[in-house]
């Protein structure tokens with residue numbers, strides 16, 4: 001799904017050539033034309049970015065046609081992408097270092113950047129293209145090392161934000177942790193996976209010791225076709241996540257119930273406390289409790305181990321104990337929640 005963006009009144013950013021004088025004749029450079037402009041979404045906000053081209057003003061210059069541009073502007077993003085490079089890196093980091101799913105990354109990122117799950121997938125493809133740019137040299141370098149290790153251990157992962165949309169497939173070598181292949185595929189039948197992802201790796205002529213995946217049917221068949229005799233194991237992280245799902249769902253339900261219960265009472269309590277006299281010594285203390293309660297409502301969950309509902313219960317228990325102590329000490333006779 002594309003997200004409609006309002007591009008009116010975006011702050012404009014102009015990038016100019018870092019060179020101020022012609023390197024051939026030392027005349028001052030003059031602005032010539034806008035080389036490109038685009039709407040760029042960054043973690044710091046959205047901007048309308050202009051890259052200004054410059055030329056030498058000297059009609060006798062030996063290189064009068066040379067165009068000088070801002071190198072900084074060229075590093076803001078990658079061609080054909082309307083997100084800043086730091087958004088691309090953030091998405092890649094969340095996915096491949098923190099093992100978050102596209103839905104989870106979307107949940108974390110959507111408050112900072114206007115983005116859809118489909119666009120996150122595109123950014124992952126850009127990220128992997130950047131990573132892969134240095135890959136052929138790396139593979140050549142690592143060849144001897146892999147031979148010493150007895151061959152490759154591959155992990156294969158398919159990411160699809162919604163059913164019926166293209167999926168991003170990534171093959172990594174897990175002993176040295178490098179991405180070998182990354183392709184967005186329109187169809188994900190086993191023959192396509194074998195042809196686009198696995199056969200090119202097989203063609204390197206290195207032995208393959210084993211394969212790890214989430215055991216998706218088409219991956220299983222593709223591996224059986226290309227490396228029929230190699231062990232193919234279920235990914236433990238995927239298994240753990242699946243095994244933890246019932247607990248996670250129960251925790252989510254608990255969190256929803258707690259939030260619902262707290263919200264109404266919290267608003268009423270805040271209004272009552274704000275109505276207290278400014279000079280009331282209990283007022284700032286009680287407002288602090290209200291802030292803490294509001295903070296408790298924002299607790300996040302991340303499967304399989306970060307259970308927001310349980311954390312809310314822990315924080316509420318601490319809060320209750322603290323309120324109890326405050327009542328004994330200071331004689332507070334009303335309770336914020």
Ligand SMILES: [Zn+2]
Nearest residue numbers: 022025056061
């Ligand atoms: Zn010149």
